[in-house]
Amino acid sequence: MGVQHIDLVPPLVEAGNFNVLVQSGHTVSASLSPYNNSLAVHIAPLEGSSSGPSDFEQEEAIYFASHDAIPSSERPLFIADTNLIFGTFQKMLKDSKKEPPSWLAETIRKLSIDYVNFVKEIWIHASQPLSRPEPLQFSAEHYRSLYSTFSLFVVLFAPEPGYEDAPVGEELMEWLNIHFIEPSTEEGDQLSSLDSPWEDGNFWPYLTRSILRGFSKASLFFLNTLLQHPSEDLQDLVKMLIPLVETHPRLREFTAERDFAYASRKWKDKVKALRVEMDRVPEESRFDDFYNWWDSLSDLVGILEGRGEVIQRVCEELGADWKEVCAAWGIFVDARLRRQDLPDVVADVFETMPPDPTNLEDMIQSSLFSGNADQVLKHASEFDIWLSAHLADIMEPLGLLDAEADPESGLSKRNEYVLSYADHLRSEPSFWPVAVAYYYTCGKIGEAQGDEVLLRTPLQLDTSNSIEAPAVAEIIKQISEVCLVYGRESVRRAVCKIASVTYARSRNYGIAISYSISAEDWPGLGRIIDAVLQEYVHHGPVVFASHASKIAPSLDQIHSNTRTETIFAHRLVFAVRYSQIHKMRLEQDYSTAASDLITLLRDEIAPRSWWPVLLCDSLEFLQYGPKLLFSSTDVVQLLQKLEEIVMRSSQGAGEDYLSILVQAGKGGGEKEALEKLKTVRLAIARYLARCTVGAERHFV
Template structure:
């Protein structure tokens, strides 16, 4: 798919006719999903559309497409397991920098960094072996082939060889390590070839004999080389027999750096060994021209190439590698083993540049391009090619490169190189919403941009607080019991771990809104309190009070009893938050207690509570009319006078204030809620009900007067 062409199935317009959309007065739009990094592609009306081209009620399809493929089971295992190493690396950097600004110079830290990098290599190797197992697979086809993980394996292990040597060996010759890396990852010659030749009585008569022997010698496979040189003792040429015996001794005695305690001793041994190689060249030059061919091949030319390699003649090494079908990597490795045995890591780019002029890398092979950049000492280019190969690779390489100062760690006007690759990998992880924990781990390891993206992701994680049954989980019941579990607990814990208090409060506000919709008002108040969202708390209380209007006093008392424990907690935990919103919560709790007393027929205490709410100035003026109407039954109680004279006067004073202010145009402040309890009623009907209260008070005062006489 090109940048400006969408191949949709089923197609919206015939192939090759995208202009038909415009003729129909429509255009194509796309919208990013807030849950993951998928796209919704749909048709909408163009700005310049002429009406009437399409039927107004015609349905148009919506196409959903992911920017990245969602990780499959085996890929998800790879992601989650390597996160453990990534987290350990972050912890190392954090603790080391806190102790000592020059922490990278510590041999102990470099040793740990090397170990963690090798852990990456070993784990990639295990994934490669697993992915290379023959089908069928119980978990379905692989998302990434075994060859893909092999490419990651070669790249990461090469990075360790070149940029994370053992502490103290930074200035040591690198040729033998490169050859070992080459032999591990790019096996040549094959074992099958060696088994075939060793089974022959006269292997030199096989056309692959000298190719195999040359390759084995070039790769430093001394045991195989010595074995076949000794087999030449049966060759009919006595000259070759003698030369082969000497060659076997020379190849077997080639000095190896690992066998010397000091590089100086290794260099001295290498010079003496080269003198032996020069001596065999002298012996070869004395062999007549007509004795150099055995009827199957010109053995002298073949042996001369091998001797030229041992002599360290760069042009012969490069020519022979080309003839053998080897690439530039083999030339560079052989250069450090034969041509310049003291080749340092910092000198390798010069050799690579010279070799690449004649043997360029394959620009279509991202693995080869990563190798090229690492050999050439261009870590930034290596990351770019690694990103094309697998964003996992570029992210984890960049994470190690930054503390090693291989890439810039500061970028005043833009995102640092390391953070760019980490965030790109995190965006890939975002294709699977279930991986949100891992995604934010990577995002929060970056700078301010990463933290902002992590916050945005966290506040969009589905909390699953609705009452829809959750399969394979008993968390829903625990949430109803007041425990923070499941996704909400994990999100809160992540916010605490990374000190993202603003994000945590936002998540709590979102949880509270969800719980309000589910009428779990007690938990909703708790989360508003945790988020210190006092306006949200006020909205929850208003919703609870609305239950009185919608469902009646009994339902209201039930819901309000759930928020009662929160009132005490608020007073204890947030003593400075006793504002208008907490005051409203207090009213809801006390008003629900009043309604419960009425239900229990504890009318004396109900009357006392009602008057106390007025006297303590707990009740909002908007609820005075409702409360006075609730007092009618108490005023008309036949068995006893439930109110004292002063209490009844208090009620009368509130009634007079309502009527007076309503006549002055402020009826909305006093009558709206009472009017809502009357189906189809307004202020007029509300005042009519208050006349009932006035009548009940008049009768109450009359009864009180008679009883007092």
């Protein structure tokens, strides 16, 4: 399973030169992409080698190779639509625990037929001579093979409930006639246009094939033409043969198998009577002017008699293969042939008519006839990894595969093939929703791989482009929905955390905070809020206010989340309300701005490290000319905060109080920061003086 080697064109190292590469202290190395299942292949120094640069080291010689061809043209639709059937099948399997066994059998058959019908549709689509924007990735013949193979699987392993132990010959012949049409309509049309068709070399082979395949209408038409044959002996025999072909018992015509078996025995007795009459024809009367008609007619009767050696010889002469022999065996040799007995018949046929080892379709179908599930999946994976995955998925609940995990790999057979298909899907990164749908049905190992896909998908996001933001949000939404379906809450949080970090790096703080809250990543939330506040430090109040206005809607989100840690909620409230103060300043709403500034300090919404900054901001309000913006109580509040800052800084806690003011100062240290605060102290003193004068005037 899987690709064992990758051919690079042109090669990194010419054939036969690998030892030279090793002797130079280098080797071929590869790195697996975290984004999909591609590889970066390049020349690298051997571990521990001290060799210097060599001719092998070429900076441009890096190959990006993939284990699988990226799905294109018709393939994406094929993958997406069959994934819907797969998803329904998984749901039905879970529901089957509450249902009787017959319900599961009916479900498996129904959904298996859904696969068959869809493959048939895409085969018909691929067969149409349309002008296409790009050539088909897989030919119409490829889909025809998928169609015939999946149909055979349904016939052999997903029969109608109640018919599991019914004779299978007629179903096999019907399958053969649908998928491997012989004889051709053109041959019949050509022969029917002749006045004496028995003179044509294709007449007896066509008639033999028609009887072998059960085409009674065509068989009877050409048998009736023999009533005009110049040999009266042949005419007499054909008159006996025609009603035998007309009345050949078919299982579907009977309500009980017992009645079918009785009718078959009676019919075989009549065939024996025909054989007796044939043997009475003199040797010299068995020829016409063209052929030995007696030998050809004897082959027809030998088929009806159910003589296996005749059927096998006739099939070889007609250019037919083992499939036709096995199907005819269940019609003529053993009309009560069961599915469980088919492998024994197949084994005998294979001794003289083995399947074609160069034809994967033939190898898969021969393995199905033989009941060898392991060989079916092995050949199917070589033909189309889609086929092996979906057959394995159905085979396990049918009991055709051991559900136990292999001790070494930790995988069951079913999971092994489904995981390989999921890995294949990762060759196209946009198929991640389909890939994880398969991963998450494969136990712990599959869940771990599915988690990795979801975690790595956000790595592709380009949040710096505002045009792509809606698409990014849609991807995250998709991932969250997938996590909800499969119960991967920890993964959902991790993905939201990745998205939060990614958006924060591109300064999309509002979206970043939203994802951080969704991830319940409170330390991450704190870092984003700090980043928003740093916008003030590095770019000033205008830029800060612009960014902070975009995080304001997160206040409702964080208040509705009861698990939010209080410290981070307070920090977010501070950032939003502080930005609003600067917005009001720009709008010259000084009175409201001053009131809010006091509230941030009085209610201790502002962190201590921001007290000095707010005090410096208060200068504008303290020095405002037209009217007094602070009450005397407000000013006392400012003075108390100022005194605490100065006192604690003198006691060695300056870092806790002065760090933001120092950063915003674009140079200098705590000493310079304290000097700025002296200006605030002076402004407070003057403001109090204004308050006193104003009060005295009011008193007078």
